[in-house]
Amino acid sequence: MKVYGITNCNTVKKALDWLKENKVAYDFQDFKKLGVSTEKLQEWDTKAGYERFLNKQGLTWKQLDPAVKESIKTNTDALQLLQQKTSMIKRPVIEDNGFLFFGFDEKVYADHFLGK
Secondary structure (H helix, E strand, O other), X not given: OEEEEOOOOHHHHHHHHHHHHXXXXXXXXXXXXXXXOHHHHHHHHHHHOHHHOXXXXXXXXXXXXXXXXXXXXXXXXXXXXXXXXHHHEOOOEEEEOOXXXXXXXXXXXXXXXXXX
């Protein structure tokens, strides 16, 4: 299983704590240190649509110039912006054998990882 995120993000911290407490093994990729590939963003877009992982509630989006926000007309535009500003990706991103989830939801995690 792979977890993508930013180590100083509170939501990522909650998710990683939950995974550790429930003894779920994972590999972690820090967006700030390693970035994210164009191919990975395209894969997520194909599976879920970029709208699911473009975080418009976060500070990075809110601080964007209005002209930049308005320039996002296609998935290509959005993915280019997300690759440049990885802190705008809703996190954590969880990939586990076809399971793809953005964010932290204890019930979803329990259902998937613990079969509850």
